Amino acid sequence: MLRAMAMRDCPNCGAQIPADNRFCGSCGAKIDIAAAPAGGGPAKTMFFGASQPAGKAKLTVIKGEGMDGVTYLLNATEHLAGRTEGAIMFPDDPLLSPRHANFIYRDGHLHVLDEGSVNGVFIRIKAPVILGPGALFLIGEQLLQVEPSPPDLGPQPDAEGTYFYASPKRPSKMKLIQRLRGGEIGMIYRSRSDTISIGREGNDVNFLDDPFISGRHAQIAISPEGQVTLSDLGSKNGTFVRINDEIALDHGDHVFVGQQLLRVEIT
Amino acid sequence: MITCNRCGKENQDHYKFCLGCGNELARPAPAPSPSAGVGSDGPLETARTVLPPAPLGGMPAAMAATVSAGELRNSAGAAKPKGGIPWNDSPKMPAPVPFQLPPNPLAGPGAAPRSTGAGIHPSTTPAPLRPTGGPGGEIACPNCGRSVQVGFAFCGACGTRMGAAASGPQATVGQPRTMFMAGASAAAAPAAAPRGRLILIRPDGSEGGSHPIHDGDNLIGRGQAPLFDADAYLSPRHAELSIGPNGVTIRDLQSLNGVFLKIAAEEPLESGDIFRIGQELLRFEVISPPQALEDGTEVMGTPNPGFWGRLSVIVGRDVDGSAFPLFGEAIVLGRERGDILFPEDGYVSGTHARISLHDERVFLTDLGSSNGTFLRLRGERVIPTGSYMLMGQQLFRLEFR
Numbered sequence: 001m002l003r004a005m006a007m008r009d010c011p012n013c014g015a016q017i018p019a020d021n022r023f024c025g026s027c028g029a030k031i032d033i034a035a036a037p038a039g040g041g042p043a044k045t046m047f048f049g050a051s052q053p054a055g056k057a058k059l060t061v062i063k064g065e066g067m068d069g070v071t072y073l074l075n076a077t078e079h080l081a082g083r084t085e086g087a088i089m090f091p092d093d094p095l096l097s098p099r100h101a102n103f104i105y106r107d108g109h110l111h112v113l114d115e116g117s118v119n120g121v122f123i124r125i126k127a128p129v130i131l132g133p134g135a136l137f138l139i140g141e142q143l144l145q146v147e148p149s150p151p152d153l154g155p156q157p158d159a160e161g162t163y164f165y166a167s168p169k170r171p172s173k174m175k176l177i178q179r180l181r182g183g184e185i186g187m188i189y190r191s192r193s194d195t196i197s198i199g200r201e202g203n204d205v206n207f208l209d210d211p212f213i214s215g216r217h218a219q220i221a222i223s224p225e226g227q228v229t230l231s232d233l234g235s236k237n238g239t240f241v242r243i244n245d246e247i248a249l250d251h252g253d254h255v256f257v258g259q260q261l262l263r264v265e266i267t
Numbered sequence: 268m269i270t271c272n273r274c275g276k277e278n279q280d281h282y283k284f285c286l287g288c289g290n291e292l293a294r295p296a297p298a299p300s301p302s303a304g305v306g307s308d309g310p311l312e313t314a315r316t317v318l319p320p321a322p323l324g325g326m327p328a329a330m331a332a333t334v335s336a337g338e339l340r341n342s343a344g345a346a347k348p349k350g351g352i353p354w355n356d357s358p359k360m361p362a363p364v365p366f367q368l369p370p371n372p373l374a375g376p377g378a379a380p381r382s383t384g385a386g387i388h389p390s391t392t393p394a395p396l397r398p399t400g401g402p403g404g405e406i407a408c409p410n411c412g413r414s415v416q417v418g419f420a421f422c423g424a425c426g427t428r429m430g431a432a433a434s435g436p437q438a439t440v441g442q443p444r445t446m447f448m449a450g451a452s453a454a455a456a457p458a459a460a461p462r463g464r465l466i467l468i469r470p471d472g473s474e475g476g477s478h479p480i481h482d483g484d485n486l487i488g489r490g491q492a493p494l495f496d497a498d499a500y501l502s503p504r505h506a507e508l509s510i511g512p513n514g515v516t517i518r519d520l521q522s523l524n525g526v527f528l529k530i531a532a533e534e535p536l537e538s539g540d541i542f543r544i545g546q547e548l549l550r551f552e553v554i555s556p557p558q559a560l561e562d563g564t565e566v567m568g569t570p571n572p573g574f575w576g577r578l579s580v581i582v583g584r585d586v587d588g589s590a591f592p593l594f595g596e597a598i599v600l601g602r603e604r605g606d607i608l609f610p611e612d613g614y615v616s617g618t619h620a621r622i623s624l625h626d627e628r629v630f631l632t633d634l635g636s637s638n639g640t641f642l643r644l645r646g647e648r649v650i651p652t653g654s655y656m657l658m659g660q661q662l663f664r665l666e667f668r
Contacts, residue, residue, distance in 0.1 A: 164523060
């Protein structure tokens with residue numbers, strides 16, 4: 001049995017906290033105890049998890065609204081995750097590569113590595129992050145990327161001196177691209193301003209039918225130098241960015257691999 | 268950018284008045300810049316001004332390239348309000364047009380009857396499609412003998428323009444019609460005379476000269492004839508018109524900008540097809556269902572909520588701007604009403620065209636727009652007389668007998 005009964009998610013940052021804590025240990029938010037799931041033993045028992053030595057982490061699969069699934073104890077040095085290989089295996093998840101990710105300890109700290117997977121590893125952002133060109137991010141069910149607009153060179157003739165006819169140029173700083181399952185592009189939104197707000201309603205870009213997106217969910221901003229920053233606007237389900245190769249994980253981090261949302265708990 | 272010639276402030280291309288001093292901005296004129304690039308030594312800056320499609324309707328922004336600057340300004344002025352629609356804006360042109368290409372949907376209704384003159388301002392306006400009297404009897408085409416509904420300006424079978432008598436009720440259209448006949452008869456007489464002609468349609472709907480089409484192959488391209496030489500959007504070898512036993516075939520010679528035919532009826536669309544409404548160059552593509560990769564992994568992404576296609580706005584060579592998913596049974600394109608809007612394009616009609624999915628195919632239909640919907644030719648096609656086509660920045664009508 002899991003001890004998760006005694007734990008709950010911080011409604012603010014999503015970190016796992018003992019159910020009877022009045023403040024989130026991670027972000028300091030005040031917790032409404034009354035709303036907490038009833039029961040549960042003393043939170044202290046959590047920290048004496050017999051099976052989990054101090055400094056070691058575990059991964060808990062999150063199933064929908066506050067429900068926890070399997071917990072994986074990361075007691076070795078490497079823990080491969082994939083569809084057909086590894087100790088953390090999800091054979092029914094077609095979005096996972098056979099070998100997808102690896103959770104390893106390096107210098108005593110937990111890291112996740114992308115094992116060259118097709119779909120990559122996503123981590124929930126805790127603060128605004130800088131997006132590289134074409135970097136993918138997840139909001140609700142939407143897989144998106146931003147491309148800064150290239151400089152307009154003006155009309156350029158081809159080798160024969162013929163000019164290319166195109167639609168009228170309307171200045172744009174960047175575009176937001178929606179990637180559909182299978183890799184096709186769905187929508188492309190061109191922004192004329194320095195920011196794009198994303199949510200379910202009342203934003204520059206709205207995904208009315210995506211139940212996992214908050215009213216105001218995230219914002220993208222581009223600097224005069226062309227640097228793109230992604231911020232979460234306090235959304236319920238968070239904003240996830242695809243990592244490059246490897247990233248260190250902390251307690252309370254959320255990682256997406258394939259369709260699996262994993263919560264990192266480090267005791 | 269348009270530089271105000273009074274105060275020197277730079278204004279965006281679509282501004283009509285200077286933001287700095289309120290002075291009316293000289294339109295860079297329809298004859299866009301590229302043309303400048305060609306013949307003149309205009310710097311790139313000039314060239315840039317070209318694109319702003321100001322006056323020319325959804326059409327070729329630079330249709331008037333052959334005209335002098337002064338004339339350009341005039342025509343731009345004529346196209347006045349809303350930057351728009353040089354031609355007939357009558358919103359309702361009910362469907363029942365019995366033959367393929369309506370004679371001249373572009374015709375400015377008012378303009379035609381008024382132009383009494385000869386020569387210089389030939390009115391392109393053929394008789395209005397609908398006689399005032401409504402569909403009455405039929406008369407025989409003087410050319411092929413088929414019966415033609417009274418009031419139609421052209422024979423639906425062979426495209427011959429009907430004589431004044433044929434269109435009975437429309438006395439007022441007499442003038443323009445005579446104009447045309449004069450030209451045609453002159454051409455028809457000698458055996459060696461051209462079989463047809465390609466008539467340049469100016470932004471204001473008037474005719475701006477013509478190019479003869481002879482039996483056999485006729486090469487259209489920049490450098491091939493005066494009518495084409497000033498259009499920097501026309502490739503040197505752009506298209507070929509061939510008169511054969513089956514009529515006129517038009518062939519795109521892999522030109523940079525292609526040949527666009529004005530669609531008359533519902534046209535099937537294939538993935539990759541490109542078309543124009545107003546000044547918007549759009550590409551349709553099919554969105555195919557996801558397929559797993561070799562190792563069984565599927566590429567992740569937003570679950571497809573039922574998108575079957577995508578419409579992309581082409582903003583440069585190999586550069587797309589916005590893209591809109593297509594879903595449901597039909598998506599309507601327009602300036603003011605519809606599912607995909609181009610509010611800043613004055614050459615797009617309020618509701619302009621429709622992309623629909625039925626019988627497992629995708630179709631493009633014009634919804635009675637003022638300026639028409641033009642589909643880029645794939646390879647070659649036999650076209651009837653009276654067909655409108657965009658080549659480079661210019662709009663042409665093909666006439667032949």
